[in-house]
Amino acid sequence: MPARTVLQEADIARALTRIAHEILEANRGPESLVILGIPTRGALLAERIAARLGEITGTDFAGRTGTLDVTMHRDDLARTGTRPTHPTRIPASGIDGQTVVLVDDVLYSGRTIRAALDALTDLGRPAAVRLAVLVDRGHRQLPIRADYVGKNLPSAASEHVSILLAEVDGQDAVTIQEGSAR
Amino acid sequence: MRHLLTAALTRDEAIELLDIAEDMDQIHERDQKKLPALRGRTVVNLFFEDSTRTRSSFEIAGKWLSADVINVSGKGSSVSKGEDLRDTVTTISAMGVDGIVMRHGASGAPNVVASWIPQIVVNAGDGTHEHPTQALLDAFALRRRIHGDASRGKGLDGVRVAIAGDVLHSRVARSNALLLPALGAEVTIVGPPSMLPPGIGTWQAAHTTDFDEVVDSRPDALMMLRVQLERQTGTFVPSAGEYIGGWSLTPERFARLGGETLVMHPGPMNRGLEISSVAADAAASLVLEQVRAGVSVRMAVLYRLLAGRTDS
Numbered sequence: 287m288p289a290r291t292v293l294q295e296a297d298i299a300r301a302l303t304r305i306a307h308e309i310l311e312a313n314r315g316p317e318s319l320v321i322l323g324i325p326t327r328g329a330l331l332a333e334r335i336a337a338r339l340g341e342i343t344g345t346d347f348a349g350r351t352g353t354l355d356v357t358m359h360r361d362d363l364a365r366t367g368t369r370p371t372h373p374t375r376i377p378a379s380g381i382d383g384q385t386v387v388l389v390d391d392v393l394y395s396g397r398t399i400r401a402a403l404d405a406l407t408d409l410g411r412p413a414a415v416r417l418a419v420l421v422d423r424g425h426r427q428l429p430i431r432a433d434y435v436g437k438n439l440p441s442a443a444s445e446h447v448s449i450l451l452a453e454v455d456g457q458d459a460v461t462i463q464e465g466s467a468r
Numbered sequence: 469m470r471h472l473l474t475a476a477l478t479r480d481e482a483i484e485l486l487d488i489a490e491d492m493d494q495i496h497e498r499d500q501k502k503l504p505a506l507r508g509r510t511v512v513n514l515f516f517e518d519s520t521r522t523r524s525s526f527e528i529a530g531k532w533l534s535a536d537v538i539n540v541s542g543k544g545s546s547v548s549k550g551e552d553l554r555d556t557v558t559t560i561s562a563m564g565v566d567g568i569v570m571r572h573g574a575s576g577a578p579n580v581v582a583s584w585i586p587q588i589v590v591n592a593g594d595g596t597h598e599h600p601t602q603a604l605l606d607a608f609a610l611r612r613r614i615h616g617d618a619s620r621g622k623g624l625d626g627v628r629v630a631i632a633g634d635v636l637h638s639r640v641a642r643s644n645a646l647l648l649p650a651l652g653a654e655v656t657i658v659g660p661p662s663m664l665p666p667g668i669g670t671w672q673a674a675h676t677t678d679f680d681e682v683v684d685s686r687p688d689a690l691m692m693l694r695v696q697l698e699r700q701t702g703t704f705v706p707s708a709g710e711y712i713g714g715w716s717l718t719p720e721r722f723a724r725l726g727g728e729t730l731v732m733h734p735g736p737m738n739r740g741l742e743i744s745s746v747a748a749d750a751a752a753s754l755v756l757e758q759v760r761a762g763v764s765v766r767m768a769v770l771y772r773l774l775a776g777r778t779d780s
Contacts, residue, residue: 355491358505358533358771368776370484371491373620408500 289448293437293460298420301436302331305418306338308434313385316343318413320384322354324402325372328390329353330453331420335389352376354388354409359401374405381410387434391449393419396430421460423447471582471589472769475600475643479623479650482607487620489608489761489768495532496760505775506535509566514557515592516542516572521735521759522592522601526569529766535774538565553577554584561585567774570594588773596637601769602734603643605761607651609754610689612761613730625652630682631673633693633715633742636663636704640734641693645671658682659693660715662704679715683724689754690725691732692717692743708741715742722747730754 293301313319316339323332336347355372363369388402399417406415418434423441441447441462450459469481477485495501511530515523523539530537540560553572560568567588570578575595582589593599611619614627629648635641635657648655655673657664668675676682682690695711705711712718717731722744725731731743731753739745748755 358503358775363505363775364508364777366776368772371488371771373491374494404504408502409498 289461289463291459291461292439293421295452295458298436298458298460301420302334303338305434305436306335306342309335309387309416309418310339310342312416312433316345316347316350318384319347319350320377320379320381320386320412321347321351321389322376322381322386322406323352323389324398325353325355326454327449327451328388329372330451331391331418332389335387335418350377350379354402354405356398356401356405359404361397361401374409376409381406381412383411383413385414385416386412387416387418389418391420391451392447393417393422393430393432393435394425394447396426396428399430400428420449421447469772471578471591472600472773473578473582473589473591474598475603475647477600477647477650479652482604482647482651483621483623485604485765485768485772486608486611488771489604489764490612490620492767492771493612493761493764495767496764501532502534503532504534505771506530506533509535509774510564511535511537511567511569511770511774512560512565513537513539513592514560514568514570515539516570516577517593519571519593521762522571525759525762526590526592526601526766526770528763529770530569532763533767533770533775535566535770553581557581557585561587567770590769590773593639595639596642597639598643598646599639599734600643600647601762601766602640603647604769605758605765606640606644606691606732606734607647608765609732609757609761610730613754613757614688623651623653624648627653627689628656628685628687629653629689629691630656630658630685630687631691631693632658632679632682632717634663634695634704635659635668635693636665637696638693640691644691645673649673656682656685656687658715660705660711680721683721686726686729688728689730689732690717691734692747694734694736695738695742712741717743717747719744719746722750725752727752732758735759 321332321336323329336351340347352375355374357369357371416433419432420436421439422435423439446463448461527537569590569592571592575597578591631641649672657673657675661677
């Protein structure tokens with residue numbers, strides 16, 4: 287069965303703009319915000335959200351944006367082959383006392399976010415941690431929810447949701463496909 | 469890759485390890501230097517030869533990844549009571565450890581040990597044969613100094629590296645002569661005729677006995693090998709004076725390098741013998757960066773070999 291496109295380029299752009307506005311609204315301004323993307327696609331989305339935050343507020347968010355690799359903190363490391371690691375880049379301000387917005391592409395079991403919370407603990411003590419995702423497809427295995435969601439996408443566990451981003455995939459799209467292995 | 473016994477890696481394998489090491493290296497900047505990846509794993513450092521820096525570097529690497537690290541040295545153990553190597557390693561293996569990091573005076577010892585036990589084995593130096601993590605850390609330090617934050621994914625293409633000194637007794641030289649060309653570097657081996665190994669013509673490296681010619685060619689990096697007084701069984705040069713005259717990185721030769729050549733040394737240095745303090749402490753010296761890289765690279769190796777399933 288062919289993949290069905292559920293979000294196109296313009297839909298993704300609108301969703302990210304809305305998320306940026308919601309982040310600012312909930313945090314009453316840009317001060318003390320740190321945007322951390324989870325590699326690889328969460329990191330790209332974090333950069334896009336940060337660019338929008340910069341446009342909206344007229345401030346430079348590049349220095350408030352970073353990446354958080356969670357590989358070493360995953361609970362399934364010993365069950366799979368060794369996963370490649372990715373760089374963690376924390377803004378010079380650090381995360382102590384900041385409101386950290388974690389950004390990922392898909393929220394599914396919640397295990398990646400659990401690992402991210404552990405990884406953050408090793409780096410400092412944020413005042414608060416929020417979660418922004420482009421797609422929430424349900425099927426949580428842990429008590430974790432997102433604060434900012436681009437699109438709620440009810441899906442069967444057997445379905446495969448793909449996030450395509452221009453930076454690595456040549457185009458922006460979210461597709462869903464029946465029954466492919468995951 | 470199940471064990472790390474040799475530096476004869478493919479370019480892709482080497483770059484994968486160096487890239488993981490880049491990510492590991494960030495831990496040096498943290499207050500909390502502990503990652504949970506090897507929680508519940510046990511690593512034994514089994515050292516039949518004296519070592520301070522390699523053993524402590526492996527120990528720090530394992531501990532920063534949350535592994536339990538146990539040091540067993542040849543001296544003071546049942547090894548000195550005459551226990552057979554096979555009995556020693558199968559005993560440690562039977563205790564249920566996950567990995568053995570091993571240094572032994574006999575070339576090839578880690579290879580046979582890897583065939584006796586089910587655990588992963590990391591060669592931390594075997595005789596005059598190989599020292600693969602040293603070659604990896606040399607490549608890492610060199611790549612980082614050349615490419616900085618843009619190091620990930622890159623090799624050492626076109627980098628001219630000269631390795632100078634007692635090549636015959638040097639496992640560091642042998643491992644580097646395997647790894648650096650795989651990463652694209654152009655390697656030249658230089659040393660006294662009595663200290664160049666037989667068969668050097670088969671190495672993927674140029675070789676010469678004229679150190680001054682190498683100095684005047686101003687390589688991108690010059691790796692000075694330690695004169696291994698403890699490993700020499702015969703007389704290889706008539707005197708220290710002759711060695712210094714021909715093959716030491718003296719202040720005068722260091723000046724002729726022109727300041728651009730990076731100076732490397734695997735340590736511990738014999739200051740005043742193979743390397744002068746002027747060269748060892750210069751801004752172009754990579755010596756302390758090599759030591760730091762050692763922890764990052766060994767973390768990458770332990771992570772790569774032990775973090776995933778180890779039964780395949």
